[in-house]
Amino acid sequence: MAKIAIIGGGIGGTAAAITLSKGGASVTIFEQNTKICKKLLATGNGRCNFSNADIDGKFYYDGLFDRINAKHAFFASDVNAAMYKDAESTSFNSGKSAHNRCDNPVVRFFRSVGVLEYVDEYGRIYPRTQSAATVRDALVYELNRLGVKVVTDCRIEAIAFEKNTAYPRGRANNPLGDGILDNHERRANSLFSLKHTFGDDVFDGVVIAVGSDAQARTNLYDLLPDKYFAPVVPALVPLQTKNSLKRLDGLRVKCKVSLLRSGELIYSECGEVQFRDFGLSGIAVFNCSSYIARDVENIDKYAISLDLFDDWSYVELQAALEERKRFSSVPSIYFNGLLAYGLADYIIGRFNIRKIESNEVCKILKSLDFSISGLRGLDCAQVAHGGIKSEFLSDELCIHGYEMLYACGEAVNVDGLCGGYNIHWAVLSGMTAGYALLRRISYDDNSVKKLK
Numbered sequence: 001m002a003k004i005a006i007i008g009g010g011i012g013g014t015a016a017a018i019t020l021s022k023g024g025a026s027v028t029i030f031e032q033n034t035k036i037c038k039k040l041l042a043t044g045n046g047r048c049n050f051s052n053a054d055i056d057g058k059f060y061y062d063g064l065f066d067r068i069n070a071k072h073a074f075f076a077s078d079v080n081a082a083m084y085k086d087a088e089s090t091s092f093n094s095g096k097s098a099h100n101r102c103d104n105p106v107v108r109f110f111r112s113v114g115v116l117e118y119v120d121e122y123g124r125i126y127p128r129t130q131s132a133a134t135v136r137d138a139l140v141y142e143l144n145r146l147g148v149k150v151v152t153d154c155r156i157e158a159i160a161f162e163k164n165t166a167y168p169r170g171r172a173n174n175p176l177g178d179g180i181l182d183n184h185e186r187r188a189n190s191l192f193s194l195k196h197t198f199g200d201d202v203f204d205g206v207v208i209a210v211g212s213d214a215q216a217r218t219n220l221y222d223l224l225p226d227k228y229f230a231p232v233v234p235a236l237v238p239l240q241t242k243n244s245l246k247r248l249d250g251l252r253v254k255c256k257v258s259l260l261r262s263g264e265l266i267y268s269e270c271g272e273v274q275f276r277d278f279g280l281s282g283i284a285v286f287n288c289s290s291y292i293a294r295d296v297e298n299i300d301k302y303a304i305s306l307d308l309f310d311d312w313s314y315v316e317l318q319a320a321l322e323e324r325k326r327f328s329s330v331p332s333i334y335f336n337g338l339l340a341y342g343l344a345d346y347i348i349g350r351f352n353i354r355k356i357e358s359n360e361v362c363k364i365l366k367s368l369d370f371s372i373s374g375l376r377g378l379d380c381a382q383v384a385h386g387g388i389k390s391e392f393l394s395d396e397l398c399i400h401g402y403e404m405l406y407a408c409g410e411a412v413n414v415d416g417l418c419g420g421y422n423i424h425w426a427v428l429s430g431m432t433a434g435y436a437l438l439r440r441i442s443y444d445d446n447s448v449k450k451l452k
């Protein structure tokens with residue numbers, strides 16, 4: 001039986017392991033933490049927002065998402081590969097329905113391990129239990145049921161690449177063609193030797209699923225030569241503003257958040273902004289940070305503009321502002337009931353408002369601008385931009401130059417917006433790498449399901 005190692009027991013590595021094991025491979029997960037899927041527990045504020053009803057390449061950095069999505073669809077619809085369907089089997093097949101259900105490959109993956117979904121009013125998909133812990137437990141039960149070996153507290157320090165003679169090139173295109181070697185021969189030509197905390201082990205194939213340094217620690221950059229990597233920048237992260245916002249620290253405001261680059265609109269979203277002493281946070285701000293992360297050398301050109309009355313037109317707001325002058329011409333009394341305390345004081349101070357000019361106040365409330373000075377660090381980022389460059393990956397996530405070496409999840413230079421896009425990517429890419437490896441491993445062993 002082909003021996004496959006998964007480096008990293010996050011959600012991406014676990015999806016790859018389940019797919020490979022269902023296809024008949026002998027799978028070992030190496031995880032440096034005491035338990036697998038630690039990060040998953042923190043996702044969605046403990047509720048695990050694992051996918052979205054609106055999945056599209058435009059929500060991701062880089063075109064790789066579309067390439068992998070297409071490849072996954074090809075694998076999943078391959079009529080000759082019954083095992084692929086098996087890996088995503090589901091007891092019911094709904095479109096988005098009145099019962100808050102939704103259908104996509106990642107939802108089907110979660111159903112196949114016993115987790116049912118719930119779609120909220122924004123299209124974000126969660127487990128029905130609203131609990132990330134139940135998702136992790138379901139994955140652990142499935143790994144146990146399939147006999148996947150999970151080695152915890154064990155870090156892979158290095159991958160030694162041995163000569164690739166066991167898999168003649170032609171076999172990649174023709175899985176049932178010539179070149180099938182017997183087990184003895186394959187062992188003798190094993191491809192990868194993994195150096196880890198407890199020693200060394202030899203495997204026929206490897207999936208690198210080590211995630212990123214966003215609120216975690218990985219040694220991804222020790223596992224491959226430098227040229228394979230795009231530099232790491234925090235993404236989905238709070239933004240530092242040039243002005244200190246100490247007086248507003250902790251205040252939350254619902255508004256429309258727009259990202260401007262040299263005054264030009266790049267992105268906007270309605271949501272809750274959280275003011276922090278260093279700057280701005282909240283989901284809409286995180287999504288803006290994702291655009292800046294791709295252009296970080298020009299960070300000085302970026303500003304965030306808040307429309308505090310996005311549900312009012314300019315004309316409506318100006319008329320209302322003019323009308324409320326009857327309450328008082330003293331700014332603190334005038335703003336009372338219009339803006340939260342801290343925010344009113346901040347605006348009065350920052351714009352030195354002594355006398356109410358409704359036209360000027362209207363401009364401020366419709367576009368309260370903050371120049372951006374930086375991204376906060378990886379220790380407060382939800383994902384990292386960077387990792388294995390897409391140009392070094394095939395459409396099946398095989399790493400160029402190394403047959404039988406694959407990557408998935410955040411280790412790859414793909415990152416998405418908030419809303420379930422990153423877990424969706426980790427699972428989709430884990431399954432795709434798993435399917436691709438199954439097609440590459442030898443079928444000379446009866447315990448491996450045959451492709452028809």
Ligand SMILES: Cc1cc2nc3c(=O)[nH]c(=O)nc-3n(C[C@H](O)[C@H](O)[C@H](O)COP(=O)(O)OP(=O)(O)OC[C@H]3O[C@@H](n4cnc5c(N)ncnc54)[C@H](O)[C@@H]3O)c2cc1C
Pocket residue numbers: 007008009010011012013030031032033036037038039040042043044045048049050051154155156157209210211212214215216217218219220381382383408409410411419420421422423424426
């Ligand atoms: C606070 C927070 C909230 C989030 N919320 C959401 C959300 O609601 N929805 C969403 O879609 N995304 C969310 N994300 C992002 C999402 O969690 C990640 O994109 C996703 O977990 C990536 O999966 P992964 O398997 O690639 O990496 P990880 O989940 O990071 O798993 C990688 C694993 O590899 C292990 N590892 C690393 N190096 C080694 C090594 N050398 N040897 C052995 N093991 C190793 C790590 O310990 C880790 O367990 C959130 C992230 C954070 C930090």
